[in-house]
Amino acid sequence: MSLTHEIKFTLNGSPVSLTIPLTMSVLTMLRDLLNLTGTKYGCGEGECGACTILIDGVSVNACLKFAVDCDGRTLTTVEGLVADSRNDPLRTAFAEKGGVQCGFCTPGMVMQARHILDNYPRANESQIKRGIEGNLCRCTGYKKIIETIASVGELDNKG
């Protein structure tokens, strides 16, 4: 028998109330209970970054965080990035500049990129590398991902 707990939080802009087992991770809650499968299971131990989401605006590995810790907080997943002047250029850049190959790391990368750009709107290469070093990609060799994030930063510069 597992102990459960009721939590209330804001998910992608909407209030959610759920009763969850105490041992459940945020990743399992998102994928299995809330059907938000954009957040991926890559390693389950906080090493690959495929499950990166934002909690209160800070990037977090959803596989390492207990769902109960979400109580009262604000969660944003890749599905919940609103279409606006900040997110549209980011997604378009990822989609069109070759930053996506197999795509499995992409949602986590996009969320981490959001986090980087929120903190450093004009992120330089070193800040970008520091930012995504916890997000593994086995396909691209990272060049196009770094260029993608840098290009969005440059857009911000111009805007």
Next chain:
Amino acid sequence: MIMPDRNYHESSRAHVTGAALYADDISNIGNLLHGCVQASTLARGTLCALNLERVRQSPGVVAVLTAADVPGVNDLSHLPDGGGEPLFIEKEIVSEGQAVFAVIADSLDNARQAAKLAVVEVEPSSAVITINQAIDADSKIAPSRKIKVGDSTRAIDNSAFQINGSLYTGGQEHFYLEGQISIAIPKESGAMTVIASTQHPSEIQSTLALLLGVSSNSVTVQTRRIGGGFGGKESQGSLCAGVAAIAAQLTSQPVKVRLDRDQDMIMTGKRHDFRIDYKAGFDNDGLIRGVSLDYASRCGHSLDQSKAVNDRALLHADNAYYLENATLTSHRYHTNTTSNTAFRGFGAPQGMLGIERVIEEIAFTLQQDPLDIRLANLYRTPNRSVTPYGQEFDSKVLVRIIGELTEHSEYRSRRKKIRRFNQGSPVIKKGIALTPVKFGISFTAIHLNQAGALLHIYRDGSVQLNHAGVEMGQGLHTKILRIVQDILTIERSDIRIMATNTEKIPNTSPTAASAATDLNGMAAASAATVLHDRLIKVASHRLDLPEAELSLSDGFLHTGDKPIMSFNELVNEAYLQRVSLFATGFYRTPDINFDPDSFTGSPFYYYANGAAVSEVEVDLLTGEHKVNRVDILHEVGQSLNEEIDKGQIEGGFIQGMGWLTMEELVWNDQGVLQTHSPSTYKIPTCRERPSIVNIDLLRDAPNQVESIYRSKAVGEPPLMLSISVLHALSDAISSVANYRICPQLNVPATPEHILESVQRVEKLGLASV
């Protein structure tokens, strides 16, 4: 002529919003059960007793599977002669990670909890773990193979100089970001549909038919996309698919089996590790007079694809160099470790390392730039152009690549600068190297060089496209969409590419050997051309104009420059005329042949060439290194998509660099893998990326043979460009004894191996003063 290149990844919009579905994301399956596979923790021994009573009684458990529950043949080997690779252990344990039993429960958590309650009694016996143990035990898994040209023994003996040595190369975990997974959904009358993360749907289909004891027409396998494969999902998908399908048949409910990352790393095969023993003889001009290369590889507990992998290693033992007198031998060893399998390059990377070491040894002996030794030994038409297996290789393109790369990378002047830098830098040593790649394109199993496509046009002019290849991030679908788009002259948004499905295209070859675009692109082009020609005929009939005066362009039927009717109208006209609006396409690669017994023939339709210059710096105190700059010039023929091709080159290079410099698989003495998670097994992060990476595609170099739009395959060849990093490290290390001693650096060049090598060079350097 093909249209300008503005097409990015066909699914990338879905990827960036999280809407692109992988197997694990498919959620609208009712009554889904979850499987947990319990693996052997012992490398070798006997399974004496298995008590699963408490497992069965654990909450949520619906079924427990063992070897006795396999309705058909308990074998995954998919080899006609039986590879001896059971899905579940029957009695004999031959490797850690073999499946002992599986628990099927209402949730993955319940299945995992239950699996812990099993009582497994085993009797250990002595295991063969390392290559050297296997060599000592002479535990061959398959007969050795040999290529012999000329008389290498005599040529070596008669040379002015002789060198010999050994080189160890580690294996490599694929670390596809999406792990192994399958979902089996039972259908009516004993049929089964399986959604699998695989590079080879047809092999899953036939393996499942054997396991379930049904014929192939009862099993449908579909794959929309996979989160990376790299060879690791060519044969390795059968485990999850097998457990899921047997459980689904038994319970009449859909079953998902997804391995944990650690399980995945423990249970599934990896790149073969090798010991390469070399002997060579040469004269003052640096020309290799005779060479002997002995490859011993660790195949693991079953044959899997080890024969073909080791064959390809032998077929690339020459890399880019003409070998007049050569004895090239491949020994394939059985070990009590995970069954090694396909991995990007498929043995060729290991094959090339041997001869590149020989080149390096010659350069150190003669105190010359290794590049000059490479150039001296390079294939040259007409007298030095036949490979050891008898295929003609025209080296013009490769000579051009090396020439252009040497110049624009400023290799020569940088090499001088680096030597000056090293004189004044006692701790940080820099190194530079240029290495070439010649990689043969085609499956060496000739029958695999075939592909099919199926194209439907609906009355509204929209198109569905199926082909035999799997999208695994290499941009296959994007390239093939473009080919069909080009022939039918419609928008990409009018064509929907469908999941790869054994229901649509039967008997598919694996998406492997870099050949998926070559094969499926031709098949898709053929289907599209059939429909194109039918539509022209319909128009000719309707308009009473000769076919030669009619053409499709920009989505319209034209006579001359004048548009007459839209593609959609033309399609509807064809329908009304009762003309078939679907077609199949088929392609078989021409002009290839190979006799695996005599090891001769022309197994490759063509070669893909490239070269890279890498510059590194090594910290002599810690053994750590950085790659500072990489310059690559690579040949892709007439590119189907330059951005995708560059992405393959960059990604392949970094993946190869990971193999050669940091990814280290460690088994303990008992054969238990110690590096079974990303916390202990390190693939490159963005931090390891060289600061400067210049990638250029060779211009004005269409494929000399008739490939799809004269393009060239690009999946695997660039991985081997990373060999330049290994040799640059070697160059840096050798500076500690004034470039007189070959560092004989083993792979992976981890800080430990680099320090070992530094100490060896220092010691030998002092001894020789």
